[in-house]
Amino acid sequence: MQHDAHFVDTLSVRPGTFTLQKLIRELTAFWEGEGCLIEQPYDLPVGAGTMHPATFLRVLGPDPWRAAYIQPSRRPADGRYGENPMRLGRHTQLQVVLKPSPENVQEMYLRSLERLGVVLAEHDVRFEEDNWESPTLGAWGVGWQVVMDGMEITQFTYFQQAGGIDLAPVTAEITYGLERIAMFLSKANSVFDVMWNDTLSYGQVRHRDEVEMSKYNFEVADAELATLMLDRHEREARRCLEAGLVIPAYEATLVCSHQFNILDARGAVSATDRVGIVRRIRDLACACARAWVAGKQGQRFPLAEPEPAAV
């Protein structure tokens, strides 16, 4: 067992000794040690780390892939004006993808908790069934939520399908909810009490964002603009696909998805509309996935089979 001296006593109830920043550093370092490429957060609003091309596109096809990255995740409807101790309109995920899923993937995950100073025998760590499905991405997986002492801290998924394509090899996806874990490890009563670093709290850094973004998403956002953005980016995605440009098409799809989430938070989507919009976005995501796979095979993608060195 590896114990980082700085973390050993963080589990006693002493708010302030545990910081979000250390959490990110330690987990990233851990997965780097497991051979993960450390990707950067995607610079477009997304609802989850899964939507990052480093997951959604890389899980497709035969090539092995190991990556870890932080992904700020925007869920406009989850915002609570900064008044709820646990809910955020934008939270932070650490996303890990391992393809093919290693045999000891659960043990790897548990070691990552030990890296944070968690002595497993002093806790109750369980893998409880929680399957995952994303209708907008045409994706689903089977797995668990990891529950520690009653708290969900991680989503653990074996990807079965993405973009409507059956996956083989199968990717294991591990998504840490960082604010949750930080709250839990520092036994903070509110996410805003979590220390970001040794001097500043999460609330000091982010509370105003939560208040203003909630107000915007629930009360101010221009639904007409969001609808227009959605429609235009759908068209743009189609144009890109016709031009054989998968990444730009997928980026346009991500914009559609985020605009849909804003419309939803704004209460501007009826149940019937919802079905239609979800289907439109899924069609785009599936088209991107198909185009990505087709392109990869045509290009002898380097991750699958390194190109022989030039003679």
Place this chain on the structure above:
Amino acid sequence: MNIQDFLLEIRTEEIPAPALLSARTELARRLSDVLAEEGLAPSSSESYATPRRLAAVLRGIPERQEDRSAEVLGPPASTAFDAEGKPTKAGEGFAKAQKVSVADLVVVDSPRGKTVAARKSIPGRPAEEVLAELVPRVVAGLTFPKMMRWGAGERAFVRPVRGVVALFGGHVVALELFGVAASDRTLGHRVLSEGEIHVTGPDDYLVKLRIAFVEPDAEARRIRILEAARRLAAEVGGQIEAHADLANTLADLVEWPGLVRGAFAPEFLELPEEITVTAMRTHQKYVPVRGPEGLLPHFIAVMDNTEDRKGFIAKGSEWVLNARLADARFFFETDVQERLEGRLPQLSRLTFQDKLGDYRQKTSRIQDLAEEIARLIGRADLVEAVRTAALLSKADLNTLVVKEFTDLQGIMGGIYARRERYPDAVWKAVYDQYRPASGSDDPPREASGAILSLADRFDSLCGLFRIGFVPTGSKDPYGLRRAALGAVAIAIARNWRTDWRPIARKALSLLPEKLAGPDDEQTLEELGRFFAERMRSLLERRGHTYDEISAVLNVGVWDFADTADRARALSEARRHMDFRSLIMAFKRIRNIVGAESPGAPTPALYREEAERALATDFLQARSAIAGFVQERHYREAMETIASIAPSLDRFFVDVLVNCPEEDLRRNRLALLASIQNEFTSLADFSEIVVEK
């Protein structure tokens, strides 16, 4: 013959509790079955299961199969042997193909006539060899509601398989499951035990697992959980609510159950108890603790650990529950800012089903239907209450508490209606509208709730059947089987005797116009069959036999309460009297009369004494039975019917029905037909199976 024990363990990543419940005994049962087919029946079998392993122990398996001989059929004798009885080319060819000498060919009688057969002796194979072949086949045949692939993605099982133990008589059986080779090594508890465990056989395996903090027997884990929970509850002066489902689930979530007690902030006791209990039981899988005066601010959590060394587990659980309850209180306090009536317009934005409209429309249909039901069952006094309850019934679907705690739909509506001071008949009806939620649940407490529940169920059933959403196989996304079973259970519990077809017709008439799919009458027919199936399963659960159920269902299903009564009367009457001769007589009558309708008998045409006696008995019995049926004394009615059996017997002995005189023949048929018509209005006795 020497015998040996077989141990199989499939070690996996965490199998979901619901999948484990059904798979637990499946592995041992299937292995026993196929071994028996191979002549290797074990003397006993045991099943073990934890979230991380499925195991089977089969004891007393013979080491080898018995040698046996078999005959393989070949060509006709006439082609295989010539006139002198010497084998022909065809005969020799067959012997060669079967790898026997010509001397081993015999002639046997087969359906094809005289046929040549090769008599072969098949040596028994070692059980180990048979197991190596069978086990992978049996395991591949295990199915789960949701299967998954992992790694290279070539194989599917409920969760990834990480280890296999297969030992026969202490030897590793050479087999492979999901790409994992069998060995004699396993692992103990994920956290509490370290290193591999070497096992030599079933008993060694069970002992060593328990040393390594794994209790392989689910029932032992369940009992340990319940006992410890009772003790922990008693320490704070409370009791646990025995909740079988929760105890089973908890036992299937851990390999080594330990329990901790935690406390939540007492201020949350001010929340409606339903919310607090659901947050504990459904969301956190904690066991609530109840004192003499109500809920206590304590809970009991199960952990996969021996003890809570540093108190982290109790603290963590308390912290999570308090946060959830704080959330719930926020939802509740927000919800009560708006009256249920004020929420009604929002229901038009909530779709029930594309073709059947939104919840606003459903609400208005339920209102009309509830009124119709109240009048039909003679409770016009409840019309106002049920109309109000129906109006409010779906208003809680848009509340924050129901969005977060979906199990509480209906219940929250009831709680909000109570706070808004609606009368008991209204709020209790809303509260109970989804009951009975399962086979073991009670129906609604009040008549108004029963009416509302029936109205909602008839609307869903008729609407969805009308647009062709008839459940098939395991596909029943709208829970229509449960809806119909609940309707039947409510009518029976309330003893509301009525033909429910007018309500179904009314429900169909309230649906949006111009729906595609079957027409109303066809829908009604399908619905009748659907109700008959539900009625059948309900009566089976009450212990009625298959033939009794067919007998009562054959003469009508749509009056559920009456059907249940007729079934009960039939079972009781059968226990009480000998129905055999009556049933034989009715079977005979059915065969003789067939589809003829010969009209009423004429007394002037009776010739034989037995004929007159039967007619007299029939007339007497008929008036007595009419009285009993009027009073719904079905058992007495059936016993009276049975009492004419001797006269019927005598009639069949003494009287020739198919006599040459056409007028006498018709008259006798008419007498039998009248008996059949009159006496099978309660049950079709000819369906009853009689032991010979």
